[in-house]
Amino acid sequence: MSKTLYIDENVNDGIKKFLRCILENGKVKGVLTLINEGEKIAYSLISNPELIKYTVPLYPIMPLNAARSLSHITLSEPISEPIAVVIKPCEIRAFIELVKRSQGSVENIFFISFTCGGVYPIKMNVNGKINEKIDNFWRLIEKNEIDADLRASCKVCKEFIPYNTDMTIFLAGNKEINNQCRIFLNTDRAEDFAESTDGNIVQDKINTELIDELKVKRLEERKKLFEDKKIEKLGLEGLIDIFGRCISCHACGNACPICYCSLCYFDSQESEYKPVDYESELEKRGAIRVPPNTVTYQVGRLIHVGISCVGCGCCEDVCPSEIQLSTIFIKGSESIQEKFNYIPGKNPEELIPISTFDIKEFPEVET
Amino acid sequence: MNDSFKPKIIYFLCSWCGTGGSETASAFGLHYPENVLPFRVNCTGSLSTVYILRAFLEGADGVVISGCHPGDCHYNNGNFRARRRVAIIKSILDTLGLEPERIWFRYVAHGEGKRFVDTAAEFNDYIKKLGPNPLKTRRDI
Incomplete structure (x- = not known):
């Protein structure tokens, strides 16, 4: 009552x-x-x-x-x-x-x-x-x-x-x-x-x-959604297919409530390729997208915000290339949130898992 | 196993224990494969996941991260934080169907020169069996 x-x-x-x-x-x-x-x-x-x-x-x-x-x-x-x-x-x-x-x-x-x-x-x-x-x-x-x-x-x-x-x-x-x-x-x-x-x-x-x-x-x-989109079996080919449409406008990050860094690594000079970097990449690959690294941006962002992703879907909404970002982000963040048994925003007292640790955990990570 | 394949391996070492391990190895004249490239960071806890990811996308075949043993961290808990981060990145790569097994996380103490060279050699063999990282020749990433 x-x-x-x-x-x-x-x-x-x-x-x-x-x-x-x-x-x-x-x-x-x-x-x-x-x-x-x-x-x-x-x-x-x-x-x-x-x-x-x-x-x-x-x-x-x-x-x-x-x-x-x-x-x-x-x-x-x-x-x-x-x-x-x-x-x-x-x-x-x-x-x-x-x-x-x-x-x-x-x-x-x-x-x-x-x-x-x-x-x-x-x-x-x-x-x-x-x-x-x-x-x-x-x-x-x-x-x-x-x-x-x-x-x-x-x-x-x-x-x-x-x-x-x-x-x-x-x-x-x-x-x-x-x-x-x-x-x-x-x-x-x-x-x-x-x-x-x-x-x-x-x-x-x-x-x-x-x-x-x-x-x-x-x-x-x-x-049904996860089965339809086959997120678990995406693999490299699937990811490149999906993120190949990305135009690197970073609108998803700007709309994301969790992406708050005033200077994002992916907007910084550090992530920017210099001519010498393009040359060395070209030697390896024969051709390269300009600007490169759309997959790094998307997977990197998922790793950064995944633990706190609330699945609001703003990222997908603003994407001019209509990439199904929210499906990938919901699935990816679910896997780590389950790992830490953490529901973002549920308990204000609970620390974010990445800002704390347990002395004995994840023995499977050590090889 | 393809003998002509020489993997490119990035070995992130913390300034205190990991690098110390490599110093001990050199003092004892121990050898590790030349294609393993040591990369010194202040503390494994300060290593952003972006750099691990970027190493892969720019052509590394594997990444090893070595910090201090639990309880030995120069900053008390950097190694525990690194362990959580590695758990997160592995979990995401696994979900997306990429290859989380190309990342290893192993504690190496300052005095463990042998453990350092053994890890490098073991990982090198492991990656040779696994084959080259498919990302490194893609032109559409």
Whole structure:
């Protein structure tokens, strides 16, 4: 049993009403959420309660991973006034991973998230295409089904129930989203906020039947995706085939919430080939791609961020060559996360595996 | 085994124990295959995975990493961190169907000159059996 806030509206209006309330009664100074301006949807920090009516907090779109937005806000110092953020579960997890790397602070941030039904590729954000799609999305949420047009990474996501949130909105796995807004209150702060609004607070039990059903569906999709793409048997030929399309624009790294280094090794002069390097490579190979080393970049990035990859799929979304990056990254990161029994962003106290060690482990690595 | 194949092997040695092992080997006049190229790093814990990967892509047939034995690290725990990194890189290469067995990780102490040359020779034979790294002649990577 946990405390739950009931608001007698559909889920979208309910959360907007709640956000407006906490802004008006001064519980928070700002709200970070998506604003819909017709042709475009973007994350914005809002302080004027009048503007809440333009927000679309639960829209299935991720213009960028909000972990990056939060890191922008809190990189130099924690925010001094409390703000509420309505973001997706993977965005919170990515932000926790950034905080572990000293790239932000959770102080004074009130986290609101929801059981996530996935998001569409950002191409849906062009010319307001998402607005045509949205009714169908809500219908599929009610039916507890997975839309085939969602991001590949969302269709196979198994961590769609948020960790470390103050409030969890019951969205995916809820058939009643059109009639009720149910918000689980996970912390004392959330209870305090809820009491200041005019919804009903009751003791409620989360109905996990539909969530479990959705999880099974997604795990099936996951298995299917990995089998279809044959990730395990890719080998060198497969990798070169896939990454051969890479144009080295490094957009995936720039969109990735975990790739935070201000000077990436792959953007540095150190990784740049000098004429003498080209000459020596040409002697060996007879020909060379310019710029070279797309495979090094992709595999190198996977090794660097794999341990904290939350599988949000932003990398694949921004790729101009439409490389199926998220499938490769999800599969690759799964293998190391299982090795360390680590779910990125689940426990803020837990150290990142690469920043710690056990004295006795991995005897198989020593040869 | 192809006798004409001379693999190119990069041997990453930490400044303290690994390099010390090679010094001891030279003091005792021990020999290791000439195609094994020692590469000194301050500590195996400071060796970025990118360099291991880059060694492969630029034509190395194999990579060995030697640091201090557990408990001997000059920086207390660099070797344990290196072990985790090697575990990560091997796991990723394995998942992608590349060849994780081309990376070896073995502790060599300052006094273990014999262990250093033995590792070099053993790895050299192993890579000879495995054959050349397919990456090194690819022009489309």
